Amino acid sequence: MTVWHIILLASIAVLGLKLVGYLVPPSLIEKPTPARVTNLLTVALLAGLIAVQTIGAGQGIAIDARLPALGVAAVLFALRVPFILVLIAAAATAALLRML
Amino acid sequence: MSSSERAADAARVAGRPPEERNAIRAALSVGIAVSAYGISFGALSVAAGLDVWQTCVLSLLMFSGGSQFALIGVLGAGGTGAGPSAIASAALLGVRNSLYAIRVSPIVGPGWAKRILAGWITIDESTAVATAQTTLRAQRIGFWLTGGLIFVGWNLTTLLGALLGDLLGDVSRFGLDAAAAAAFLGLLWPRLKQLQPIVVAVGAAVVAAALTPWLPPGVPVLVAALVAVVVGLTNWLGEKETRG
Numbered sequence: 001m002t003v004w005h006i007i008l009l010a011s012i013a014v015l016g017l018k019l020v021g022y023l024v025p026p027s028l029i030e031k032p033t034p035a036r037v038t039n040l041l042t043v044a045l046l047a048g049l050i051a052v053q054t055i056g057a058g059q060g061i062a063i064d065a066r067l068p069a070l071g072v073a074a075v076l077f078a079l080r081v082p083f084i085l086v087l088i089a090a091a092a093t094a095a096l097l098r099m100l
Numbered sequence: 101m102s103s104s105e106r107a108a109d110a111a112r113v114a115g116r117p118p119e120e121r122n123a124i125r126a127a128l129s130v131g132i133a134v135s136a137y138g139i140s141f142g143a144l145s146v147a148a149g150l151d152v153w154q155t156c157v158l159s160l161l162m163f164s165g166g167s168q169f170a171l172i173g174v175l176g177a178g179g180t181g182a183g184p185s186a187i188a189s190a191a192l193l194g195v196r197n198s199l200y201a202i203r204v205s206p207i208v209g210p211g212w213a214k215r216i217l218a219g220w221i222t223i224d225e226s227t228a229v230a231t232a233q234t235t236l237r238a239q240r241i242g243f244w245l246t247g248g249l250i251f252v253g254w255n256l257t258t259l260l261g262a263l264l265g266d267l268l269g270d271v272s273r274f275g276l277d278a279a280a281a282a283a284f285l286g287l288l289w290p291r292l293k294q295l296q297p298i299v300v301a302v303g304a305a306v307v308a309a310a311l312t313p314w315l316p317p318g319v320p321v322l323v324a325a326l327v328a329v330v331v332g333l334t335n336w337l338g339e340k341e342t343r344g
Contacts, residue, residue, distance in 0.1 A: 003180055015219070021199065047303075049189070083137055083283075
């Protein structure tokens with residue numbers, strides 16, 4: 001599997017999922033369980049990705065400058081600082097800690 | 101057309117109804133703010149090992165921020181060997197777009213060409229702005245304007261970010277790896293308003309971290325998604341909190 005295969009397969013899957021929704025009768029959304037599972041699925045995947053991006057190192061775990069940087073990001077998101085500024089602050093935190 | 105009808109028509113052009121002005125205002129502010137994230141996606145994608153073309157194709161074809169960040173996150177950690185996990189993560193994060201499509205389908209209306217185009221730009225933001233409007237016309241304006249603006253803006257800023265990332269070179273020196281985690285946190289943050297999603301988020305993070313040393317890159321995140329399925333199906337911690 002090359003990077004291009006991965007990109008095209010994943011893109012077709014994501015685009016397909018959007019289009020499938022236009023073929024489904026709206027009555028499905030009135031049932032609470034599929035809607036709840038879908039919303040929680042998004043939450044779980046994002047949280048899992050945060051964990052792996054913060055302390056994962058290949059197939060292993062490493063506690064480094066990424067963890068305090070994530071902490072800074074959490075504080076700034078809580079203070080409703082715009083997304084792009086939070087990312088810059090998180091990156092700067094990690095970069096500074098690595099310089100020390 | 102009578103003169104009174106013509107007058108009403110002129111008034112409509114000069115001053116749109118307040119509902120429609122609200123829709124336009126919401127679309128503009130959301131569209132411009134969200135487009136700016138494209139810079140971070142472009143830079144992080146190049147940092148994860150994709151080239152500028154691959155990065156731009158993702159924003160054009162996939163066009164769903166969460167799925168795009170997930171794909172490059174898993175590829176960055178595991179390389180092409182993690183391809184199947186990367187595709188699965190992106191697709192699972194894209195499932196919510198199906199739900200959005202069901203919700204905005206009556207707003208978009210009939211016509212298959214229009215619905216395919218609408219499907220392409222059915223994302224968090226276009227759905228949120230559309231469904232927040234009170235009249236059908238305002239909902240339509242909100243959907244198409246938000247989706248269209250973000251599509252153009254996101255793709256332009258992706259290219260800009262990718263070119264910038266290409267120039268930066270060594271990414272950990274600039275803390276871009278930390279910015280990737282922060283990007284996911286930014287997508288997650290607005291969803292953490294009730295106890296149930298907070299518990300799911302913590303549970304999934306713990307599962308993913310605990311499994312990382314034991315499973316190939318990308319797989320721990322997929323296993324962590326099971327937390328959502330279990331809590332969602334049983335509605336553990338659900339009803340009581342959502343009423344409060």
